Amino acid sequence: MTKQLWKGNEAVAEAAIRAGCEAYFGYPITPQTELLEYMSWRMPQVGRVFLQAESEVGAINMVYGAACAGRRVMSSSSSPGVSLMMEGLSYIAASDVPAVLVNVMRGGPGLGNIHPAQSDYFQAVKFGGHGDYHPIVLAPASVQEAIELTALSFDLAEKYRHVVIEVLDGSIGQMMEPAEMPEMQPVRLERPAWALTGATERPKNVISSIRIDSEGLEAHNLHLQDKLAHIRGCEVRYKEYWLDDADLVLVAYGTAGRIALSAIRQARAEGLRVGLLRPVTLYPFPTERLARLAKQAQAFLVVEMSAGQMLEDVRLAVEGRAPVRFYGRMGGAVPMPDEIFEVVRGLCYALRPPKPSGNGHHPARRPQPEDPGPQGAD
Amino acid sequence: MTDMQETVVFQRPETLEDTYTNYCPGCTHGTIHRLIAEVIDELGIRERTIGVAPVGCSVFIYNYQNVDFAVAAHGRAPAMATGIKRVQPDKVVFTYQGDGDLAAIGTNEILHAASRGENITVIFVNNATYGMTGGQMAPTTLPGQKTTSSPSGRDVEIQGWPMRVAELLAPLPGVSYSVRRSIHDPRHINNAKKAIRTAFRAQLDGMGLALVEILSACPTNWHLTPVAALEWLAKHMLPYYPVGDYKISEGLQ
Structure with a gap:
């Protein structure tokens, strides 16, 4: 497939659809809104669920519900909206259900402004919600990488039954770049055994984040920590x-x-x-x-x-x-x-202080290696 | 000699789990749980029903109902139910929510789920107090009612008026059914069951959000015996929260 000119926010939306995202719930907020707008026509076009929620609180809890039903589901927002989602993300992380959130970060704190920023790093990686958890956090540096990481987000979310946050700063969301979109993947029809699909010919499934006894909750926390240790061992990318x-x-x-x-x-x-x-x-x-x-x-x-x-x-x-x-x-x-x-x-x-040369104080120039392009684990 | 025939006239519904209860003596959550279980059995929908539990005393409803269950964050059950129902419209989805959950922290979620006409069933239990946290003032606490956070009695000049949820939601076009019932005596219990049945039927017919508000007793936090609590409900709650039908869409009559 050839490269096309894609706006970051729209590229992420299309990449999510091609990765088999079955449902999207969101709320308008700059500089993320094009993602929601794109989903509003494209999801129905391919027979999937789009719903504009009453708030980011509503949106993330709709995501939680659809995730409990075993669907590939996502939301997107920008910094102040993501703050409102922290409660829901804590519940999702506690419940071992997969969900993907895109945060197109803007300037803060407070209402701040709509310009690009990276000031939600702590909120994302150090868990902004209550309790011991870390989401998996992915950070693309180009529209092409945003497309690739969006597909990866769903795979990682399902592999670990965990929250994945893709953080784009506002400039990547808003910029247009040539990028190549992957082929459309079929929507997965098989549902996980734990999903809430109705107790037909099986015992009931319960998805809950409450564990009333301290031993039980500690054991669950140890399970979550084991999962994070495994993620730290296997999923580092740079x-x-x-x-x-x-x-x-x-x-x-x-x-x-x-x-x-x-x-x-x-x-x-x-x-x-x-x-x-x-x-x-x-x-x-x-x-x-x-x-x-x-x-x-x-x-x-x-x-x-x-x-x-x-x-x-x-x-x-x-x-x-x-x-x-x-x-x-x-x-x-x-x-x-x-x-x-x-x-x-x-x-x-x-x-390395520059050595003085005969005609002044210019630094000594050394032959340089060629631009190696990106290397490293990914 | 005549053949002896036994007819089962009363048994535990399949949807109701055979287990011990965490509810206090005289609490009427258990009665409401049973009514829901009977209705689910009678409609034959147990295997495709998904419940969403609230935060509050009834957070453990999943222990008592033999259907798939999710436990929502406080007040968010209608949003979570929206997510569950939108991706599988063939399933039957209901929320079970108390008055703090639905009428205080969750007003945004219930109002917008109702406004969108989400095709879900909402069982709203009003006992005029926060039960699980130990009897604080709820949005439904009556004027003058003493609670641990309104020790001199609810003063409407300071704390405002109790919220009438069934009346509030009824005018919204997305709401197919909005009624109030009580369970302080057998006649009212039977009427409550009929309303729960209608509220599930509304969903099966794809008519929009259906809500049954049920007046319920909390003897522990009302500091009354179970019997006195039912009498208190009838005497004090019924005048402010009249049992009645506030919205019945055509086709549900």
Whole structure:
């Protein structure tokens, strides 16, 4: 299939449909609304369920219901709306049912604004709802990757009977890019044995998040923790660029990762030894890869469109073996490659002060490896 | 010598589990559970019925009914039921909700499920208090009624007026059936069962949301004996919450 021009939000909607999403429940909120609008005509067109809910609270509980019925189901929203869904996500996670949520993140806190941001990292990966759980969190950096991760979201949600949140920052939701859409997958007709489909020729099924005795609830929590340990062992995904000889390792995801890569290309052209680790899964986080890099690299620079949230996870992975610096923009401001480049150059020169040459103080230029393109586990 | 023939005149419905109860002595949840179970049996829909439990004393209804069950977050049962029903319209979906669940924290969900005309059945149990948390003021607590969070009695100047749910939902076009019943004596129990049956029939006929509000006793939190609680219900609740039919769509008569 050839590439077509797709808007991020609409691409995610179509990708979900092609992945066999049977039901969508949502509520309008900028900058995610095109996803809901696309679903409103496309889902009925293919004979599936679309319903605009009365609120994000309603939407996530409709998702919960359809998930209990064993359907591939999703919702989408943006930051303030996702805050309203936290109660439902906690119940879904507690109930071992699969569900997919797309958060097209905007500037906060509060009503904030509708510009792109990455300030919901903590809410997503550190569980914004009550209780001990982490959703699986995926973070695409392009429309093409958003398409691929949307299909993966449903597979992971069902594989682990768990909540998967795909976090797009507003720029990926709103931008148009050439992208290739996968073929339409058939809707799965077989229902899981645990689904609420009516107790026909089987004992009744009950899906509940209440466990009234402490032993029972602790045992259930241990089961949830085992599941998360398995996810941490099997589902870490990231991309890496120019890390082999990097003195300075940038860590950035989504749009920030993409802009950081532009800055790194600039830096490499100037002979600076700098590379990028771009987490694709924010939970599970590439902790082990960063720990290994901490033995090789001299310093880390985390770039985010937030006040520094993923920064904490990078520091936990590096464990003080190297300095971890931060550059971030907030409130819907997106960093320009030049801004990041200036920070990178300053840090690189601090690590390897340029040797004075005969005609001035220009840095010594070294031959550079070719742009390797993305590498790494995925 | 004549042949002796035994006829079963009373037995446990197949939909009602044979188990012990967590409800307090004199609580009428158990009676309502039984009425629902009898109706499900009589309509022959047990194997395609899915219940949605609330948060409150009846959160454990899934222990007593032999049908598939989901337990919703507090007040969200109508939204969850919407999700279940929309993806499998051939199934019979009902919520069972108390007054705190439906008429306080869940007003948004019930109002919009009703407004959309979701084809579900809602059994709404009104006992004028929060039972599970120990008898606090509910949206349905009567004026002057003392509770643990209105110790001087509900003052309508401060806490507002009790909510009449059956009357509130009746005018919505999406509602096929909205009635109030009580279970303080056998005659009212029989009428409650008929209403529950009609509310399920409305769903089977695809007519929209059907609600039966049932006045129910909470002797523990009312600090009354079981018998005195039923008398209190009749004396104090019936005048404010009249038993009656507030909406019966054509075809359900």
